[in-house]
Amino acid sequence: MKMGLNIKQIRSDFPILHQQVYKKPLIYLDNGATTQKPKVVIDTVRELQETLNSSIHRGVHYLSEQMTSRYEAARETVRAFLNAASTNEIIFTSGATGSINAVAFSFGEKYVTAGDEIVISEMEHHSNIVPWQMLCDRKGASIKVIPFNDNGELILEKLDDLLTDRTRIVALTHASNSMGTINPVKEVIKKAHAKGIPVLIDGAQMVQHGEVDVRELDCDFYIFSSHKIFGPTGSGVLYGKESILEELPPYQGGGDMVDQVTFEGTSYNTLPFKFEAGTTNYTGAIGLAAALDYLHSIGFEAIGRYEQELTGYTMEKLGGIDGLKIYGKAANRISVFSFLMQNIHPYDAGMILDKMGIAVRTGTHCTQPVMDHFGIDGTIRASLVFYNTVEEVDALIEGIQRTIQMLA
């Protein structure tokens, strides 16, 4: 295989990868759950804590001004990463879940009433199901679901019927966390917009695998987590078109999001601050920016090419194991693989692989409807990113074969 990346160099940027667990070299294949942090991110967070910690947007003093300008520079880094039109469109949140909950609440309060419909897909993470269900419960609205076929691809022909004059928003994942499918979001957005319906795209599993251009997609909201794109945990992003965010009410009240407060009433701050109540996770946001800068320095295109090669290799190797079944076979995919071996319980397999130093995830992956679709209780999931190697895939394959020997 020809690889466009200097993997040895890249792996040396991630301190956590160089350790042994149970006396075996760690093989970390649980990146769909969270990604590891390059040294530059760790150093950035430490440097901020050691030298600059101070509450942003408030102080007149040196530290606060410095931290504020770093925070706002991070917002600009995220804007450029998504190719958003303005930093007013970039809201820092607690994570992808926080971002979806914010939209479900604010958008829901403003636009959703009894009898309305929210369209999601059968492959959504629980985080892109439950906030909408909570909204539906509050408002008397209902959820409509775009189904997927047995390859794990959306059945787009169903979409036209699902988009009605009662549909208020479509919320769709860009890439499936349990099957690896990359969805044709641009097509869905086009269809929804043709009927005047806004679209939220959940990019939690996509942004770490390739560049996203929100203006090219023309999505109305785009959300992701920092910790899944090599940044610190507890931070995330909500992108929203300025014209839409302007109209939405805030979803949390508190400091920093206000203009004037009296006991008679409050006027709100302008975008993006209207949606950032309280002291935000500024070290998380700045750490995220450091992660994005790091990815830029390697190059998204090279990362994408490498991961596609790794994906092809992994699919081929997994497909060659007798009795192993892959759940989610979409051709257009990220490097996430769900599978089961014969009648082996995924939890048993996960425990054995763990003792070989191989970290995978087992269970439903917060997508119970996907498991229901296939009539299974759970799968084993290996999720790879650009610091994973062909040798690690080989170790996984060997581990799986040994697990089958032990359990079948």
Added chain:
Amino acid sequence: MTDYNEIQQDIVDEFSVFEDWLDRYNYLIELGNDLPAIDPKYRTNEYLINGCQSKVWLHADLVEGKLLFNADSDAIIVKGIVALLIKLMNKRTPAEILENDLFFIDGIGLRQNLSPTRSNGLLAMVKKMRLYAMAYQARENQNKES
């Protein structure tokens, strides 16, 4: 019958010969395979202790003052640990189960399987076994009083 804590120590000693983790798991798989499947009438939702990832079914009877456990799991390694718990607690009086600490799981390095976040149903199963013991003990005491 061998002392409750002696059995626990025996299990710890048995496991201490395994140097490799996979050998430990192989042994648990063997124990799991040897444990008779639970009576189908107890493999129902009523007796299910639902972990997020693996399921455990548990039922207990009191016969002549001693507890008889019937248990199963859909994951074989978990079932192996279940088999060890049954080996220890079966045909014991409620008092024996309640008065003694459970130390063998820690002793064989499987403590992580009993952490609350592990969601394999084992921690809940151990609690449920003790609850059965408590309930039967309370019933026995009541019978004595009346």
